[in-house]
Amino acid sequence: MKYEGVGKKIVHALKYRGYKQVVERLAVPLMLETLGDGRFDAVVPVPLHRSRLRKRGFNQAELLARGVAERMKATVSDTLQVVRSTREQVELSAAQRRANVAGAYGATEALPGKLLVVDDVFTTGATMSACAATLLRAGAKEVHAVTLCRTC
Secondary structure, three states, rough: EEEEOHHHHEEEEEEEEOHHHHHHHHHHHHEEEEEEEOOOOOEOOOOOHHHHHHHHOOOHHHHHHHHHHHHOEEOOOOOEEOOOOOOOOOOOHHHHHHHHHHHEEEEEEOOOEEEEEEEEEEOOOOHHHHHHHHHHOOOOOEEEEEEEEEEO
């Protein structure tokens, strides 16, 4: 789904107004439609830095990941962690986004197998690439990604 119109409203309702009902009613079915019959050893949400998590009260990517994993009968792994704070990426260019998230993630344990990383919006791919690289270094065989919306 494009990150405009209804897609943007869904993400904002979840992310900024805490309207968590959109996860099961709209978001998860749309994300599963994109994935088809894919099978994964674990579903991994893109983590939030603890200060951002404290401010928001929840991680929207984790809610989406839990919904997707439940329907796929897969486990959710929290092995991916933020190891340093990053700036909000909304106003950053693609190059600035890549630099912003470089080295920002770490894995708390080895996570082998075929993994699915989940986030709310895909803009340049900087966050997903950084998360995937971290998981591959931690032993993942394959890393796939799904988001609710995309800007491109």
